[in-house]
Amino acid sequence: MSRKEFEASRMRRMRRVAGRHGLTILTAEKLTAKQGKGGHALRDDESFKVVYGHHPLPFTATLEDIEAYLDKLEAAED
Incomplete structure:
Protein backbone atom coordinates (compact mmCIF):
# COMPACT_ATOMS: atom_id res chain seq x y z
CA MET A 1 0.00 0.00 0.00
CA SER A 2 1.47 3.35 -0.96
CA ARG A 3 1.41 6.35 1.35
CA LYS A 4 -1.08 8.24 -0.79
CA GLY A 19 -8.97 25.26 1.27
CA ARG A 20 -8.39 26.43 -2.31
CA HIS A 21 -12.16 26.61 -2.70
CA GLY A 22 -12.76 28.39 0.61
CA LEU A 23 -14.11 25.27 2.34
CA THR A 24 -13.25 23.42 5.54
CA ILE A 25 -13.78 19.70 6.15
CA LEU A 26 -15.51 19.06 9.46
CA THR A 27 -15.42 15.67 11.18
CA ALA A 28 -17.88 14.50 13.83
CA GLU A 29 -16.03 13.21 16.86
CA LYS A 30 -19.01 11.91 18.80
CA LEU A 31 -20.05 8.32 18.50
CA THR A 32 -23.58 7.96 17.17
CA ALA A 33 -25.68 4.85 16.95
CA LYS A 34 -26.66 5.39 13.31
CA GLN A 35 -23.34 6.15 11.67
CA GLY A 36 -20.59 5.39 14.14
CA PHE A 48 -19.76 29.31 8.17
CA LYS A 49 -22.69 27.43 6.63
CA VAL A 50 -22.46 23.72 5.92
CA VAL A 51 -22.64 23.27 2.15
CA TYR A 52 -22.36 19.49 1.90
CA GLY A 53 -22.88 16.50 4.18
CA HIS A 54 -25.75 17.72 6.33
CA HIS A 55 -28.75 15.98 4.71
CA PRO A 56 -30.63 14.01 5.93
CA LEU A 57 -28.63 14.26 9.20
CA PRO A 58 -25.55 16.29 10.18
CA PHE A 59 -22.18 14.74 9.32
CA THR A 60 -23.56 12.09 6.99
CA ALA A 61 -20.94 12.38 4.23
CA THR A 62 -18.20 9.77 3.99
CA LEU A 63 -14.63 10.54 2.93
CA GLU A 64 -15.47 9.15 -0.49
CA ASP A 65 -18.46 11.53 -0.76
CA ILE A 66 -16.29 14.50 0.19
CA GLU A 67 -13.59 13.45 -2.26
CA ALA A 68 -16.12 13.13 -5.10
CA TYR A 69 -17.59 16.56 -4.30
CA LEU A 70 -14.13 18.17 -4.30
CA ASP A 71 -13.24 16.38 -7.56
CA LYS A 72 -16.31 17.94 -9.18
CA LEU A 73 -15.23 21.38 -7.96
CA GLU A 74 -11.75 20.85 -9.35
CA ALA A 75 -13.13 19.64 -12.71
CA ALA A 76 -15.44 22.66 -12.97
CA GLU A 77 -12.44 24.95 -12.40
CA ASP A 78 -10.51 23.54 -15.38
Whole structure:
Protein backbone atom coordinates (compact mmCIF):
# COMPACT_ATOMS: atom_id res chain seq x y z
CA MET A 1 0.00 0.00 0.00
CA SER A 2 1.47 3.35 -0.96
CA ARG A 3 1.41 6.35 1.35
CA LYS A 4 -1.08 8.24 -0.79
CA GLU A 5 -3.67 5.55 -0.01
CA PHE A 6 -3.52 6.07 3.77
CA GLU A 7 -6.56 7.82 5.20
CA ALA A 8 -4.45 10.56 6.85
CA SER A 9 -2.75 11.32 3.52
CA ARG A 10 -6.09 11.44 1.71
CA MET A 11 -7.48 13.78 4.35
CA ARG A 12 -4.50 16.18 4.09
CA ARG A 13 -4.84 16.23 0.31
CA MET A 14 -8.59 16.87 0.51
CA ARG A 15 -8.08 19.65 3.10
CA ARG A 16 -5.70 21.42 0.72
CA VAL A 17 -8.16 21.17 -2.17
CA ALA A 18 -11.04 22.31 0.04
CA GLY A 19 -8.97 25.26 1.27
CA ARG A 20 -8.39 26.43 -2.31
CA HIS A 21 -12.16 26.61 -2.70
CA GLY A 22 -12.76 28.39 0.61
CA LEU A 23 -14.11 25.27 2.34
CA THR A 24 -13.25 23.42 5.54
CA ILE A 25 -13.78 19.70 6.15
CA LEU A 26 -15.51 19.06 9.46
CA THR A 27 -15.42 15.67 11.18
CA ALA A 28 -17.88 14.50 13.83
CA GLU A 29 -16.03 13.21 16.86
CA LYS A 30 -19.01 11.91 18.80
CA LEU A 31 -20.05 8.32 18.50
CA THR A 32 -23.58 7.96 17.17
CA ALA A 33 -25.68 4.85 16.95
CA LYS A 34 -26.66 5.39 13.31
CA GLN A 35 -23.34 6.15 11.67
CA GLY A 36 -20.59 5.39 14.14
CA LYS A 37 -17.67 7.76 14.64
CA GLY A 38 -16.42 10.32 12.20
CA GLY A 39 -18.99 11.39 9.63
CA HIS A 40 -17.93 14.44 7.60
CA ALA A 41 -19.31 17.72 6.27
CA LEU A 42 -18.01 20.67 4.23
CA ARG A 43 -18.36 24.22 5.58
CA ASP A 44 -18.01 27.50 3.67
CA ASP A 45 -15.31 29.61 5.37
CA GLU A 46 -16.97 32.96 4.69
CA SER A 47 -20.52 32.23 5.79
CA PHE A 48 -19.76 29.31 8.17
CA LYS A 49 -22.69 27.43 6.63
CA VAL A 50 -22.46 23.72 5.92
CA VAL A 51 -22.64 23.27 2.15
CA TYR A 52 -22.36 19.49 1.90
CA GLY A 53 -22.88 16.50 4.18
CA HIS A 54 -25.75 17.72 6.33
CA HIS A 55 -28.75 15.98 4.71
CA PRO A 56 -30.63 14.01 5.93
CA LEU A 57 -28.63 14.26 9.20
CA PRO A 58 -25.55 16.29 10.18
CA PHE A 59 -22.18 14.74 9.32
CA THR A 60 -23.56 12.09 6.99
CA ALA A 61 -20.94 12.38 4.23
CA THR A 62 -18.20 9.77 3.99
CA LEU A 63 -14.63 10.54 2.93
CA GLU A 64 -15.47 9.15 -0.49
CA ASP A 65 -18.46 11.53 -0.76
CA ILE A 66 -16.29 14.50 0.19
CA GLU A 67 -13.59 13.45 -2.26
CA ALA A 68 -16.12 13.13 -5.10
CA TYR A 69 -17.59 16.56 -4.30
CA LEU A 70 -14.13 18.17 -4.30
CA ASP A 71 -13.24 16.38 -7.56
CA LYS A 72 -16.31 17.94 -9.18
CA LEU A 73 -15.23 21.38 -7.96
CA GLU A 74 -11.75 20.85 -9.35
CA ALA A 75 -13.13 19.64 -12.71
CA ALA A 76 -15.44 22.66 -12.97
CA GLU A 77 -12.44 24.95 -12.40
CA ASP A 78 -10.51 23.54 -15.38
